[in-house]
Amino acid sequence: EVQLVESGGGLVQPGRSMKLSCAASGFTFSNYGMAWVRQAPTKGLEWVATISYDGSSTYYRDSVKGRFTISRDNAKSTLYLQMNSLRSEDTATYYCTREGRRGFDYWGQGVMVTVSS
Amino acid sequence: DIQMTQSPSVLSASVGDRVTLNCKASQNINKYLNWYQQKLGEAPKLLIYNTNNLQTGIPSRFSGSGSGTDYTLTISSLQPEDVATYFCFQHNSWPLTFGSGTKLEIK
Numbered sequence: 001e002v003q004l005v006e007s008g009g010g011l012v013q014p015g016r017s018m019k020l021s022c023a024a025s026g027f028t029f030s031n032y033g034m035a036w037v038r039q040a041p042t043k044g045l046e047w048v049a050t051i052s053y054d055g056s057s058t059y060y061r062d063s064v065k066g067r068f069t070i071s072r073d074n075a076k077s078t079l080y081l082q083m084n085s086l087r088s089e090d091t092a093t094y095y096c097t098r099e100g101r102r103g104f105d106y107w108g109q110g111v112m113v114t115v116s117s
Numbered sequence: 118d119i120q121m122t123q124s125p126s127v128l129s130a131s132v133g134d135r136v137t138l139n140c141k142a143s144q145n146i147n148k149y150l151n152w153y154q155q156k157l158g159e160a161p162k163l164l165i166y167n168t169n170n171l172q173t174g175i176p177s178r179f180s181g182s183g184s185g186t187d188y189t190l191t192i193s194s195l196q197p198e199d200v201a202t203y204f205c206f207q208h209n210s211w212p213l214t215f216g217s218g219t220k221l222e223i224k
Contacts, residue, residue: 037161045153045161045204047213061212095160102166103151103208109160 002026004096004108011114012086022079022096022108029077030054033099036070036081038092039110046092049081050099063089086115119143119207123216130195131224138190138219140205145185149209152181152190155218156201164203165190197223 008020020036036048049070050059058070069082079096093112097104120143130136140150148168153161163172165181168188178193192199200223205216 044217045155045206045215047215050213059211102163102170102172103149103206104153104161105163105166105172107160107162 002098002106004098004106006094006096006108006111009094009111009113011116013117014087014115016086017082017084018086018113019083020081020094020096020111020113022081024077024079024096024098027098029072030074034070034072034079035097035099035104036079037095037097037104037107038090039095040089040092043092048094051079083113086113088115091115118212119146119210119214121205121207121214121216123203123205123219125219126217127220127222129222129224132195132197134195136192136195136221138203138205138221140183140188140190140216142186142188142207146207146209148184149207150181150183150188151206151208152179153204153206154199154201155204161204195221195223 003025005023012018033052035050051070055072067085071080091114093110095110096108098106122141124139150168152165154164155161164175164179169181180191182189202218202220204218
């Protein structure tokens with residue numbers, strides 16, 4: 001069974017940093033691209049970043065470019081999102097997703113990030 | 118960026134009804150269109166991928182169709198457990214984008 005378990009969220013002040021992790025199991029992690037998708041409270045879904053199966057390619061939405069870094073450790077089957085210079089508009093539930101030919105096919109339960117002073 | 122417009126934003130129907138949800142892309146997305154179901158307090162779940170392919174484990178009352186810029190999700194016989202918000206999503210080109218959702222309610 002595919003499982004994706006996010007961790008690392010919480011309350012952070014504007015301008016500070018936070019790192020999210022996503023532990024994957026139930027599939028061969030190194031065979032799949034992975035992504036982060038977020039959802040602000042009572043809002044819709046917003047793609048944040050994608051990383052290729054081997055980490056050689058990364059893609060970001062414009063609003064996080066230069067502030068967020070997606071990375072992975074295939075030996076640990078873990079995905080990361082380093083978030084720097086956080087803003088109030090980054091407040092959201094962040095979902096880890098598996099990305100393949102079917103698009104985002106499996107999702108974690110999500111982790112809440114609140115940016116507030 | 119490709120804009121995804123969903124209609125209606127809220128849909129109220131009776132159990133057993135056939136319901137249709139619409140999604141329009143601002144440009145051709147070559148059938149790289151998915152549908153997700155999100156129940157209150159839960160993560161989204163993939164229902165349909167690449168326009169008309171049913172994800173494993175999803176009931177056959179769900180189906181998808183479309184091409185070019187216009188896509189449809191159909192529920193052939195609405196069930197109480199289908200109450201949720203439904204999002205369309207294009208993965209044809211960067212940045213990947215979602216529609217704003219259709220909230221499906223039971224009358």
